Amino acid sequence: MTDIREQGLKKPVNVAEYLFRRLHEIGIRSVHGLPGDFNLVALDYIPKAGLKWVGSVNELNAAYAADGYARTKGISAIFTTFGVGELSAINGIAGAFSEHVPVVHIVGCPSTISQRNGMLLHHTLGNGDFNVFANMSSQISCDVARLNKRAEIADQIDHALRECWIRSRPVYIMLPTDMVERKVEGARLDTPIDLTEPANQSEREDYVVDVVLRYLHAAKQPVILVDACAIRHRVLKEVHDLVEKTQLPVFVTPMGKGAINEDHPNYGGVYAGTGSQPAVAERVETADLVLSIGALKSDFNTAGFSYRTSQLNTIDFHSDHCTVRYSEYPGVAMRGVLRKVVERVDLSKLSRPPSPEVVNEVTKNRDSSQTITQAFFWPRIGEYLKENDIVVTETGTSNFGIWETKYPRGVTGITQILWGSIGWSVGAAQGAALAAKDMGVDRRTILFVGDGSFQLTAQEVSTMIRHDLRITIFLIFNGGFTIERFIHGMEAEYNDITRWNYIDVPTAFGGSEKQVRKFVVKTKDELEELLTDTDFNEARGLQFVELWMRKDDAPRALKITAEIAARNNASMSE
Known part of the structure; x- marks a missing residue:
């Protein structure tokens, strides 16, 4: 029996189809996230809208990846389940909010009937409050859309996506299970969402x-x-x-x-x-x-x-x-x-004063030892990079070292300096590389990450392998959390980490010899040989480089900033 509320629709489409077609319209081609029973039916509609389901390893990594995807392609989407899934992602979404990154966070939630009756369901706090998680996310979203009333759903979706784009910040869309296959007016899809910014008076x-x-x-x-x-x-x-x-x-x-x-x-x-x-x-x-x-x-x-x-x-x-x-x-x-x-x-x-000359100062920073120093490494990387590379740097030595790297034309630099969540870069690199692939452009994605940060999100290597992404990972092996060492506790146990067999990680996550190339680099000569190798420069899949550096070495800018941070921390505690 046809719902009377659907009889006046010119082109009835399911809510899920409407939502995902709008995502496709605004430029998204892949959706990160994980399945859960509150989003499973909606997931069936993703490929029907021309989108690809990524299938991340956990929600936090999915949020990091959505962040990297949006920074490369312009906007992204992540789909999680209610409560347990969305809260695992909330740190990554907060980082996107902090750094003005447009991410559409869709949450599959219990039915409107379950919500109205306050049912004691799994993934809830057991108190009948089904808005508690949306209220949390409202603090890190520029719009919250609870799709509970069919007559308002299409307007809510269009408004949320426009806000996400215009304000360049995350939005939160709550999709109840009983609304997934309800019908809304599909004729609206014939008119694209207006994403033009309001003009100044x-x-x-x-x-x-x-x-x-x-x-x-x-x-x-x-x-x-x-x-x-x-x-x-x-x-x-x-x-x-x-x-x-x-x-x-x-x-x-x-x-x-x-x-x-x-x-x-x-x-x-x-x-x-x-x-x-x-x-x-x-x-x-x-x-x-x-x-x-x-x-x-x-x-x-x-x-x-x-x-x-x-x-x-x-x-x-x-x-x-x-x-x-x-x-x-x-x-x-x-x-x-x-x-x-x-x-x-x-x-x-107009007066036009001259600019300082910027070069990659490799020779100046090369000493006589074979030890790879931070001062030498980052300018040398500037000579390795190519036009239009995507460069992802982790909070810590990489974020500060890259200041000394002069980029070629067209390089996209991706860093998370304000939010600074350790491990963010591994997921972000996956998202950035996937975005480049979705855009149909042949770009290398190059990730620089410390061993301490890598241990937090290493599982995302499996997603890189799964989607056959073109990523080169330089893992800086220096025995722990270097940035923290320079702020406080150079020899402190809490800044140490367990030594992994890093070079085996891609294999453990399913990477075959055909899919992954692995290298251990301990000296300047070995680094030079690798960076000038044609096959290494032109490789299509995943490459993993374990790069040895001293734990008491750090980029010049990190040392300066860490000293100031330590002073500020001390003064603020008085």
Whole structure:
């Protein structure tokens, strides 16, 4: 018998089909997650919508992978089950919220009848509260959609996906089991979701542009500083146009690395306060105007809040406001302002100071020993990288070491410096490589991860193998948590880890000799031989490199930041 509420539908489609077709429409091609009895029926609709089910090893890794996928492709989705599944993923979703990454988190939950009756079901807290987990996720989501009322479901889905894209943050969609196959209006699918950003009010935007140009034309030593939210909120075209038009020196923060073509003659390096190279610090800190685009001034992104720039000499461009010196303009988003600045800047009034030269300083940092040092390794990696590589670095030595690596053109840099969840990078690398595969582009994904971090999420190697992804893993074997050692406890037992047979991990997770190539590298000569090997550079599948370094060695920037962090921790405890 036909439900009377469905009789007026022009093109009735199941809720699950509607949801997954919308995901496909906005660019998602793979869905991470794990099955559970509250999402099983919905999972059947994933391939029908042209999507691929990834099948992760646990929900935390799935969330990390969704994060990496979104950073590469633009947006991602993860599907978990109620309670036990979604809470395992919540750390990864929180990281995506913290770092402005758009992830659609779908949760299969008990039926609306079960919820209404407060039934004592598995995966619940036993108190009849079926909103408790959604309420938790509301703190790390920019929209929460509880799909409990059929008449509202299509609107809720469309609104949530638009919010996820526009605001570049996770959304939470709660899909009850009895709503999966209910019908909604499929004719809506003929009209794509409007993902265009709201335009600034014209007069307000023009006023801000005039103010910006007044200060820019008057400056004698202006520079551009690009940070993470320029990437997350998709204004890189405007940033590149600004650099090309003005030819001003341009710098990136650690979280902004990869935003700028580092082969560009105006690229000046990574600015992070006292963690910067001296020439970079001098150039940025003596600027009489800093055009700061998409700033996220966290402790590790600024080397312990060590910026020596003045707000009096700064113009900040953000996704929902602009700040010119000490005047804030709420509701004036950076995209429109940047476009008009590019259009209207008077080059005859513009001063163009030179940029510092940026090179991979391999020879300078190569000593006479065969020991692979952090100082030598990261510049050398800059010569190994190729155009359009995807580079994933883990919280710890890798995140700080990569500051000393000059990227070739088109490299995507993926780091998690603000949230800084240990082990994130392994899942993120899987997601990034899968995104590249889904996009049909031939790109290497290269992961740099310490042995301590790797132990938290090593199972994700099995997903890499399962999907035949092109990933090279450099596992830095240095006996534990190096970043923690430098903050506190160089010889402390709590910073030590158990020695795994790392080189056997890919085999243990099902990788055959045809699927995985494995290497142990202990010396500079062995590293040089590997990095110059044609087969290694061109390999298609998974490669695993166990790279030996000393436990008491760390990148220059990490040592500086760790010292500041230790001081801050001590002062804040008083």
